[in-house]
Amino acid sequence: MLSYFETRTRIIALVAIGASLTALVLRIAGAGGVEIFAASAVGLAGLAVMVGEGTDQLGRRLGPSATGVLQSALGNLPEFFIGIFALRAGLLDVVRAALVGSILANTLLVLGLAFLVGGLRHGPQKFGADQTKMMSTLLVLAVAALAIPTMAAGPGGPEHGHETELSVIVSIVLLTVFAASVPFSIGRGPAVGSLEGASENEQAWPMALAVGTLLAAGIGAAFVSDWFVDALKPAMSTLGMSDTFAGLVVVAIAGNAVENVVGIQAMLADKGDLAISVILNSSLQVALALVPVLVIASLVMGGATLTLVVSPLLVAGLALATLLAALVVIDGESTWLEGLALIGLYVILAASVWWGGPVG
Numbered sequence: 001m002l003s004y005f006e007t008r009t010r011i012i013a014l015v016a017i018g019a020s021l022t023a024l025v026l027r028i029a030g031a032g033g034v035e036i037f038a039a040s041a042v043g044l045a046g047l048a049v050m051v052g053e054g055t056d057q058l059g060r061r062l063g064p065s066a067t068g069v070l071q072s073a074l075g076n077l078p079e080f081f082i083g084i085f086a087l088r089a090g091l092l093d094v095v096r097a098a099l100v101g102s103i104l105a106n107t108l109l110v111l112g113l114a115f116l117v118g119g120l121r122h123g124p125q126k127f128g129a130d131q132t133k134m135m136s137t138l139l140v141l142a143v144a145a146l147a148i149p150t151m152a153a154g155p156g157g158p159e160h161g162h163e164t165e166l167s168v169i170v171s172i173v174l175l176t177v178f179a180a181s182v183p184f185s186i187g188r189g190p191a192v193g194s195l196e197g198a199s200e201n202e203q204a205w206p207m208a209l210a211v212g213t214l215l216a217a218g219i220g221a222a223f224v225s226d227w228f229v230d231a232l233k234p235a236m237s238t239l240g241m242s243d244t245f246a247g248l249v250v251v252a253i254a255g256n257a258v259e260n261v262v263g264i265q266a267m268l269a270d271k272g273d274l275a276i277s278v279i280l281n282s283s284l285q286v287a288l289a290l291v292p293v294l295v296i297a298s299l300v301m302g303g304a305t306l307t308l309v310v311s312p313l314l315v316a317g318l319a320l321a322t323l324l325a326a327l328v329v330i331d332g333e334s335t336w337l338e339g340l341a342l343i344g345l346y347v348i349l350a351a352s353v354w355w356g357g358p359v360g
Contacts, residue, residue: 118272
């Protein structure tokens with residue numbers, strides 16, 4: 001069955017397996033945190049790409065209109081595992097920053113890189129404006145879901161002291177909107193996540209291979225995420241990273257490998273609808289599904305409770321990112337300069353948290 005893997009997929013699989021085994025050997029040998037952190041980050045990124053490959057193949061069998069949603073959902077598995085293990089380790093600041101960072105990384109960095117490389121190759125590129133309007137609307141809701149609890153539960157706010165209760169109510173609302181958005185997105189037709197134009201020389205994987213790849217990569221991501229989180233704290237100390245920078249940039253980028261690869265490749269192939277669907281759907285699914293699931297899971301797991309109260313800086317950064325992304329995509333056309341502007345805002349936000357500061 002491995003004959004169905006293209007050369008690129010085989011290389012990624014070898015890198016993922018090699019880096020994961022290296023992280024395991026380093027753990028057994030009692031190596032330093034930085035070495036384990038680096039190896040597990042590479043392994044996690046490789047496993048995330050393999051999840052994306054398996055999801056892509058599975059999505060083709062389910063129909064083109066479902067592929068973007070499915071790919072974004074399963075592509076967030078590594079971020080889910082990282083969030084669970086980080087919560088168990090008591091790294092609340094890292095988890096909060098990582099959740100916001102995942103949205104920022106997709107909305108600014110990945111989308112910006114996709115527009116930049118696609119624009120340099122093809123010039124201005126077009127995609128469905130109706131699709132981007134709906135996604136921009138839901139991203140505004142994601143900003144409100146963090147801004148309102150932060151202001152209402154802050155000192156002097158009407159809900160001060162009730163951060164947990166308010167966060168649960170907001171989480172239920174977000175999950176309800178997410179559940180309603182899935183059939184809405186799928187029902188909009190092949191433009192959402194369309195894979196039309198894929199190479200006809202590509203062999204479709206057998207269903208068993210697609211499901212097996214998803215299971216193997218998903219299980220591997222669960223283990224490697226645990227090792228990644230274990231090594232995170234000593235690596236942060238050694239490298240001088242703040243909790244906020246580690247979550248907002250390092251953890252977020254490590255968990256976004258699927259969108260990095262698929263979105264940029266789609267724009268290089270001049271498939272604007274697919275790129276927008278995968279990248280922005282991932283941001284939406286982090287905001288509308290992953291965030292509330294982790295809030296509720298933290299109550300069930302016991303210990304530290306995750307709330308939606310974050311620092312004003314992260315709220316402002318998310319609001320500015322949503323505004324800039326909406327202005328860029330609302331006309332259904334992208335240029336390399338717009339991509340550079342998105343990347344520029346991401347770099348500014350990342351630099352603003354390098355020296356630390358509270359996130360909640």
